[in-house]
Amino acid sequence: MNHADRIGLLLQSMDAENIDAIVAFSNAAHHVDYGDAVALLSGFKPLGPSFTVLHKTGKSMLCVSPAWDGERARTGARTDDVEATDDLLKAFAGQFSNSSSFGRVGTADLGKMPHGFAADVKRALGDHCSKADTILFAAAARKTDEEIDNARTATKIAEQTYQYLLEVAQPGMPECHLAADLKSHSRLLGADDNFMMFHAGNHPLAVQPSNGRKLEVGDLILAEITPSYRGQFAQICRTACLGEATDQQHEKYEIVVRAMKNGIEAARPGVPMKDICEGVDEVLRAEGYGEYCEPPYMNRRGHGLGITSMEPGNVGLKNEIILEDGMFFVVHPNQYIPEVGYLLCGEPILIRDPEAEVLTAEFASLGTIPV
Amino acid sequence: MQTMHLVLPVGSFDWHPTPELEAESRRRMSAVHEIMAAKDWAGLIVFGDIPDPGILSYLTNFSPRLRAAMALIPRDGAPRILSFDGGRMIPAGQETTWVEDVRPAAEISETLGEWLAETGIEGNLALCGFQEMPADIFENLETVTALAGAQDATADLRDMARRKSPGEIGLIRSACEILDAACDVVKQKHESGAAATDCVLAGESEARRSGAQDARCLFSLDGGATFVPFQNSSEQIVDPLIAYLAVKAEGYWADGFIRVASEVSAIEDDAWRALRSMISVARPGASASDLTAAGEEFIGTYARHPLVGESLGNGIGVSLETPPTLDGQADGSLRSGDVVSLKLGLGDGASGHALVSAMVHIGEDGSDVLWSADPEDNHQ
Numbered sequence: 001m002n003h004a005d006r007i008g009l010l011l012q013s014m015d016a017e018n019i020d021a022i023v024a025f026s027n028a029a030h031h032v033d034y035g036d037a038v039a040l041l042s043g044f045k046p047l048g049p050s051f052t053v054l055h056k057t058g059k060s061m062l063c064v065s066p067a068w069d070g071e072r073a074r075t076g077a078r079t080d081d082v083e084a085t086d087d088l089l090k091a092f093a094g095q096f097s098n099s100s101s102f103g104r105v106g107t108a109d110l111g112k113m114p115h116g117f118a119a120d121v122k123r124a125l126g127d128h129c130s131k132a133d134t135i136l137f138a139a140a141a142r143k144t145d146e147e148i149d150n151a152r153t154a155t156k157i158a159e160q161t162y163q164y165l166l167e168v169a170q171p172g173m174p175e176c177h178l179a180a181d182l183k184s185h186s187r188l189l190g191a192d193d194n195f196m197m198f199h200a201g202n203h204p205l206a207v208q209p210s211n212g213r214k215l216e217v218g219d220l221i222l223a224e225i226t227p228s229y230r231g232q233f234a235q236i237c238r239t240a241c242l243g244e245a246t247d248q249q250h251e252k253y254e255i256v257v258r259a260m261k262n263g264i265e266a267a268r269p270g271v272p273m274k275d276i277c278e279g280v281d282e283v284l285r286a287e288g289y290g291e292y293c294e295p296p297y298m299n300r301r302g303h304g305l306g307i308t309s310m311e312p313g314n315v316g317l318k319n320e321i322i323l324e325d326g327m328f329f330v331v332h333p334n335q336y337i338p339e340v341g342y343l344l345c346g347e348p349i350l351i352r353d354p355e356a357e358v359l360t361a362e363f364a365s366l367g368t369i370p371v
Numbered sequence: 372m373q374t375m376h377l378v379l380p381v382g383s384f385d386w387h388p389t390p391e392l393e394a395e396s397r398r399r400m401s402a403v404h405e406i407m408a409a410k411d412w413a414g415l416i417v418f419g420d421i422p423d424p425g426i427l428s429y430l431t432n433f434s435p436r437l438r439a440a441m442a443l444i445p446r447d448g449a450p451r452i453l454s455f456d457g458g459r460m461i462p463a464g465q466e467t468t469w470v471e472d473v474r475p476a477a478e479i480s481e482t483l484g485e486w487l488a489e490t491g492i493e494g495n496l497a498l499c500g501f502q503e504m505p506a507d508i509f510e511n512l513e514t515v516t517a518l519a520g521a522q523d524a525t526a527d528l529r530d531m532a533r534r535k536s537p538g539e540i541g542l543i544r545s546a547c548e549i550l551d552a553a554c555d556v557v558k559q560k561h562e563s564g565a566a567a568t569d570c571v572l573a574g575e576s577e578a579r580r581s582g583a584q585d586a587r588c589l590f591s592l593d594g595g596a597t598f599v600p601f602q603n604s605s606e607q608i609v610d611p612l613i614a615y616l617a618v619k620a621e622g623y624w625a626d627g628f629i630r631v632a633s634e635v636s637a638i639e640d641d642a643w644r645a646l647r648s649m650i651s652v653a654r655p656g657a658s659a660s661d662l663t664a665a666g667e668e669f670i671g672t673y674a675r676h677p678l679v680g681e682s683l684g685n686g687i688g689v690s691l692e693t694p695p696t697l698d699g700q701a702d703g704s705l706r707s708g709d710v711v712s713l714k715l716g717l718g719d720g721a722s723g724h725a726l727v728s729a730m731v732h733i734g735e736d737g738s739d740v741l742w743s744a745d746p747e748d749n750h751q
Contacts, residue, residue, distance in 0.1 A: 027505070028375075028376060029376050029420070029421050029422050030375075030376050030377070030378050031378055031421075031437075032378045032379070033437075045375075045602075047373055047374065047375045047600055048373045065373075066373050067677065068597070068598065068677045068678050069373070071597045072597070072599050110506060111505060111506045111507035111510075112505050112506070112507065113505065113506060114502060114503050114504065114505065114506070115501075115504055115505065115506040115508075115509035115510075116502060117506075118505075118506035119506070174383065176381060176382055176383045176384070176385075177383070177580075177582075179381040179382075180381045180382050180579035180580070180583075181576075181579065181580065182381075183381050183579065184572070184575060184576035184579050184580070185576075187572050187575065187576070187601065188569075188572055188573075188576065190603055190604045192375075192601060192602050192603060193377050193378055194377075194378075195378045195379050196379060196381050197379065198381070199463075205459075205462075206459040206462075208459065208460055208462065208463040209379065209381070209384075209436050209437070209460070209463045210381055211383075211384070211385050211463060211466045211467075212383050212385040212387075212466075226378075228378075229603070230602070230603055296458065296459075299457070299459075
C-alpha cells in the first residue's frame with residue numbers, strides 16, 4: 001500500500017459517511033501516544049500548528065505555520081497545494097470563507113488545538129461540521145510500504161541504541177544523563193526523534209521518565225527505546241542488570257519473554273487484537289501472576305506506533321479490532337513481578353499472512369552490564 | 372523561534388533544593404500571593420502543557436513531559452498540582468517540583484471540584500495559560516461553575532516573571548555556557564569537514580551531555596536561504612553552515628544563531644555591526660523602532676530574512692519566547708530586568724544571507740551581553 005492507496009481508502013470512508021471534505025489539524029506537539037492527523041493526510045511532519053484538507057474529489061491542500069517553513073512543506077508534502085502562513089486562523093478562514101460550498105466537513109484532531117482556535121473553526125464551519133477522527137485514523141491502520149521500510153530502519157536504530165546502552169552504562173551515572181546520551185546516540189544513527197523512556201532501580205515498580213538518581217550496582221535498567229525514522233516510530237523494550245543478574249531475575253525474565261512469544265504467536269490476519277493479550281496473560285496466569293495482569297499493575301500489553309496513526313490501538317483484552325496484513329505495533333508484556341520488580345520486554349511486529357513478522361534481529365533477553 | 376518538538380524531553384528535571392533555588396521559589400510564590408491579594412483572587416489555576424509549560428514551571432518547577440498539568444494555588448494554604456499523566460507517572464513528576472501535593476487529574480472536572488470544595492473557593496478565581504488549553508480538556512471543564520467569570524491572570528503573571536532576579540540571571544548564564552559549548556562543537560565538526568547534519572547533531576549531543584533538559588536546532592543547507600529541523604542524516608557538506616541552536620537548562624532557555632564558514636561575508640559583517648549598534652542602545656524604554664534606527668546604517672537596503680522577518684527578537688526565559696516581542700507591536704519596549712534574545716536576519720539571493728543574535732540582559736543603565744557568536748565579542 002502507498003500513500004495514494006491510503007487516501008483512496010479514506011475517500012471511500014468519507015463517501016460512506018457522507019462527508020464531503022476532511023480537515024485535519026495538528027498542534028505539532030508530537031507525542032508517541034497519538035497519531036498526527038496532518039502527517040497522515042499530507043505525508044508531511046509539521047513543525048508548527050497546521051491544517052490539511054482533503055476534498056471528496058481527491059483534491060488536497062496543506063497549510064503550515066510559520067510561513068518560513070513553507071519551502072520544506074512544498075518539498076515534502078503530498079498534497080496538491082501548499083500554503084504557508086503566520087496566521088493559521090486567517091488562512092483557515094480564507095479556505096472556508098464559503099463553508100457551505102464544501103458541504104459536510106469532518107474535522108480531525110480539532111480537540112488538540114487551543115480551545116479558542118477550535119471554537120472559531122467550529123463557528124466558521126457552522127452546522128456542516130462533524131468529527132471525523134475515527135475514520136481518518138482508521139484509514140492508516142495498515143502501514144504503507146514506505147512506512148514499513150522506515151519501521152525496519154527505526155528498529156535497527158533501536159537495537160543499536162540498546163547495544164550502546166550496554167556498552168556505556170556504569171554505576172554512578174545519573175539516569176537522566178544516560179537517557180539523554182541514548183537519545184543523542186539514536187539521533188546520530190539517523191532517528192529524527194526517540195521516545196526514550198529510561199528508568200532504573202533495584203526493584204523498579206514501573207517504567208517512568210528518567211530522573212537524577214544515580215545508577216547502582218544491582219539495578220535493573222528498564223529501557224523503552226522508541227526511535228522514529230522519517231516519522232515512523234518503532235519500539236523495543238529491554239531490561240539489563242548493572243552487574244550480574246540473580247538466578248531469580250533470569251528465571252522471571254524468561255517467563256515474561258515466554259509470555260511475549262506466546263502472545264506474538266497468536267498474531268495473524270483475521271484474529272482480534274485481544275487474542276495477543278490473552279496469549280501473554282495465559283503464560284503469566286499459569287505462573288501464578290494473574291493478579292498482576294490487572295490494573296493497577298497492568299494497563300496494556302503493547303500499542304500502535306505512529307506518527308500517522310496509532311491504530312490498531314492497544315494490545316488489550318477489550319480490543320476487538322481484527323488484525324490485517326500491514327498492521328504494525330509493539331507487543332510488550334512489561335510486567336511487574338513481585339519477587340524482582342518491573343521487567344520490560346517488547347518487540348515491534350508486523351502483521352503478515354500467514355504469521356506476524358518480528359522486526360528485531362534478536363528477541364529480548366535479560367542483559368548484563370559488566371561493572 | 373519555532374522548532375520541531377521532540378517527544379519526551381530527557382534530561383535533569385529534578386527539583387534540586389539548593390538554598391538559592393528554595394529562596395527563589397519562595398520569592399515567586401510571595402509575589403503571586405501579593406498579586407492575588409491585590410486583585411482579590413481567592414484562587415489561581417495555572418495551566419501548562421508540552422512543549423511549553425511556561426508559568427506553570429516558573430512557579431512550581433513541575434515539568435510536564437508527557438501530558439499537561441495544572442497548579443491550583445489558593446490564596447492561603449499549600450498549592451496542589453493535577454497532572455494529566457497516568458497514575459504511574461506521578462512519582463516521576465513529584466520529583467520535579469517543590470509542591471508536595473501532586474496527584475492525577477483523572478476526571479478533571481471532579482478533581483478540580485474537589486479542590487474547590489476543600490478550599491471553600493466558590494468564585495473570584497483567576498486563570499493563567501488557559502488560552503493554550505486544548506479544546507478537549509477545556510470542554511471537560513465546562514461543568515465547573517466556579518470557573519465562570521474567572522479573570523485572566525496570564526498577563527499579570529507573565530509581567531511578574533519578566534523581570535529577572537540575580538538568581539535567574541545566573542541560571543540563564545549557565546544555559547548560555549551550554550549553548551556556547553554546543554556551538555563550539557558545531558564549529559569544530561564543520562572545520563573537520565563533517566556534513567551539516569553531523570555538525571548540528573554533535574552540537575545537540577554536547578548540549579545534552581552538558582546537562583541540557585532540551586536541545587533544538589534548525590540549520591540551512593542552502594547558504595541561509597531556508598532552514599529545516601533535523602529530519603534524517605545527510606552527507607551534504609555546506610559552507611557556510613548557518614544554524615540556530617536553543618538549549619534549556621535548569622528551566623531556562625538560551626538560543627542563538629551561529630555561522631561557520633571558510634570565508635567572511637560582507638552581509639554578515641554588516642549584520643553584526645547593526646546588531647552591535649542595537650545592543651548599544653538597548654536600555655529600559657527602548658523600543659523595537661529605536662533598535663532598528665540604531666542599526667539602520669548597516670541594515671541599509673538589505674532585505675529582511677523571512678526566518679525572523681521584521682522582528683528583532685523577544686524576551687526569553689522559561690519559554691523560548693516571552694514578552695517583550697520586538698516587532699513594533701504592543702508591549703515591545705525594553706524594561707530593566709528583561710533578558711531578550713535579539714535577532715536580526717538579512718539577505719536575499721544576490722547578497723547572501725546573515726542571521727545574527729545575542730542574549731542580552733537589560734540593566735538599569737544599559738545592557739550586558741550574556742551570549743553571542745559575534746566574532747568581535749569576548750563576553751564569556
